[in-house]
Amino acid sequence: MNTELFSDAATAAGLIAAMRTCAERLEAVRIMEVCGTHTMEIGRLGLRKLLPENIELISGPGCPVCVTPASYFDALAGLALEKDVRIAAFGDLFRVPGNRTSLAQAKARGAAIDIVSSPRAALAVAENNAGREIVFTAVGFETTAPATAAAVREAAARKRGNLSFCVAHRLVPPALEALCADPALNVSAFLLPGHVSAVIGEAAYAPLGNRKIPGVVTGFEPLDILAGIVSILEMLSKNSPSIQNLYPRVARKEGNIAARKLIHDIYEPVDAVWRGMGTLPASGLRLRPRWGEWDAERKYGLVIDKDEMPPGCSCGDVLKGLRRPDGCALFGKACTPGHPVGPCMVSSEGSCAAFYKYGW
Numbered sequence: 001m002n003t004e005l006f007s008d009a010a011t012a013a014g015l016i017a018a019m020r021t022c023a024e025r026l027e028a029v030r031i032m033e034v035c036g037t038h039t040m041e042i043g044r045l046g047l048r049k050l051l052p053e054n055i056e057l058i059s060g061p062g063c064p065v066c067v068t069p070a071s072y073f074d075a076l077a078g079l080a081l082e083k084d085v086r087i088a089a090f091g092d093l094f095r096v097p098g099n100r101t102s103l104a105q106a107k108a109r110g111a112a113i114d115i116v117s118s119p120r121a122a123l124a125v126a127e128n129n130a131g132r133e134i135v136f137t138a139v140g141f142e143t144t145a146p147a148t149a150a151a152v153r154e155a156a157a158r159k160r161g162n163l164s165f166c167v168a169h170r171l172v173p174p175a176l177e178a179l180c181a182d183p184a185l186n187v188s189a190f191l192l193p194g195h196v197s198a199v200i201g202e203a204a205y206a207p208l209g210n211r212k213i214p215g216v217v218t219g220f221e222p223l224d225i226l227a228g229i230v231s232i233l234e235m236l237s238k239n240s241p242s243i244q245n246l247y248p249r250v251a252r253k254e255g256n257i258a259a260r261k262l263i264h265d266i267y268e269p270v271d272a273v274w275r276g277m278g279t280l281p282a283s284g285l286r287l288r289p290r291w292g293e294w295d296a297e298r299k300y301g302l303v304i305d306k307d308e309m310p311p312g313c314s315c316g317d318v319l320k321g322l323r324r325p326d327g328c329a330l331f332g333k334a335c336t337p338g339h340p341v342g343p344c345m346v347s348s349e350g351s352c353a354a355f356y357k358y359g360w
Contacts, residue, residue: 008223015226016050022233023052030056030186031232032179032321034172035193036063036349041220043358050226055233058321059351061175062193064140065092066319066343066350067274068168071306072139073098076166079135079300080111086129088114088122089137095346099308119151119165126155126163135296138167143195145169145285146259149266152287152294164296167286168304170272172196173204174283180211185321189214189232191225194247199263201255205243214241217251266291273307275343276316315342318351325355332356 023029033039039059042048048057061067073096079085080103087103094115095104107113112132116122122136138148148165155163172193179185190213192205197217208215214235218228227246235241245251263285272284287295296302309316313335314328325331330341337353340346345353 011223015230018230020052022237023055025237028054029188030058031189032058032060032187033191034060034062037220038191039351039354043354045222048360060321061319063347063349065096065347068139069273069275070098070308071304072168073102074100075302075304077101077103077106080106085133085135086112087135088116088125091115092348093137096343119148123151123155126160134163136165138165140169141172141196142199146262149262152266152291155294164294164299166296169285171283174280177207178280191228192217194219194251197251199256199259202243202245202253209243212241215243217245217247219247273305276319278307310341313342315344318344325352
């Protein structure tokens with residue numbers, strides 16, 4: 001163990017010892033981390049190498065870019081190429097492949113694609129191009145949904161009618177429900193996402209408790225992650241599953257009340273397509289009718305309802321924790337960070353990108 005990786009080597013050693021002690025009392029355990037940042041940090045720090053043989057960490061659908069359906073990117077590229085709409089997109093969406101094309105390929109063909117760092121930056125693009133229709137790519141989990149909502153409200157206040165939002169925000173708790181209901185997955189517990197939990201709070205995970213599946217909200221430092229694993233193993237060894245918050249410095253029990261209210265005021269829940277997982281009930285957000293003028297799907301009649309994967313790509317199974325990245329026939333061969341075939345390789349939070357960079 002490289003103790004320089006840990007802010008407190010003695011604490012880390014104690015957690016590792018506790019983890020091994022708990023593991024001796026358990027059969028095989030499968031813990032899913034549901035956050036792309038956790039996936040990257042676990043890989044970067046080599047934490048899987050510290051696990052006892054009967055404890056497995058698997059990656060879930062914790063990358064919002066990865067679960068956004070391919071038809072979303074095809075629809076936006078089509079708007080840019082066929083209707084001369086200017087697209088304002090986050091940088092990590094630029095190279096994500098759709099079924100037919102990507103935003104990067106559309107730009108190479110002459111489409112106007114701006115890389116922006118925030119929804120408010122998209123508002124600035126709209127103000128600087130008053131005679132042009134602008135669409136912002138609103139992708140992300142509950143963490144980024146409030147920022148989009150605030151931009152929608154500001155666009156309305158400024159009467160910025162040339163800006164609309166193609167909303168593909170997804171909600172984490174319904175995805176966890178779908179994973180729990182999948183008998184093929186057999187997940188023992190969840191490492192819950194710290195950033196998402198900072199918005200939605202602990203109560204949002206109550207259905208996990210009802211299913212008797214432990215969940216631990218944790219941060220992203222090595223000690224955070226190790227403590228989360230130990231907490232899960234202790235609950236499993238005592239057969240006392242619950243939802244625990246080990247990240248109270250950021251994630252409060254009630255979450256961010258102002259952000260939750262903003263989400264409620266601007267959006268309504270809808271059934272939504274997750275790439276590789278299909279349509280999950282009440283797992284997405286769309287703008288309420290009051291804000292319909294700024295809804296790109298309504299404005300342009302976009303249909304984003306397909307869940308398709310490129311031939312040979314196993315990103316769907318990777319996102320559901322059913323397959324390791326190197327179990328895909330394309331991994332490291334036809335699919336690399338330089339030439340991504342599936343979304344899990346192109347995203348900075350994707351499981352395949354993490355595996356390619358750091359190993360398992």
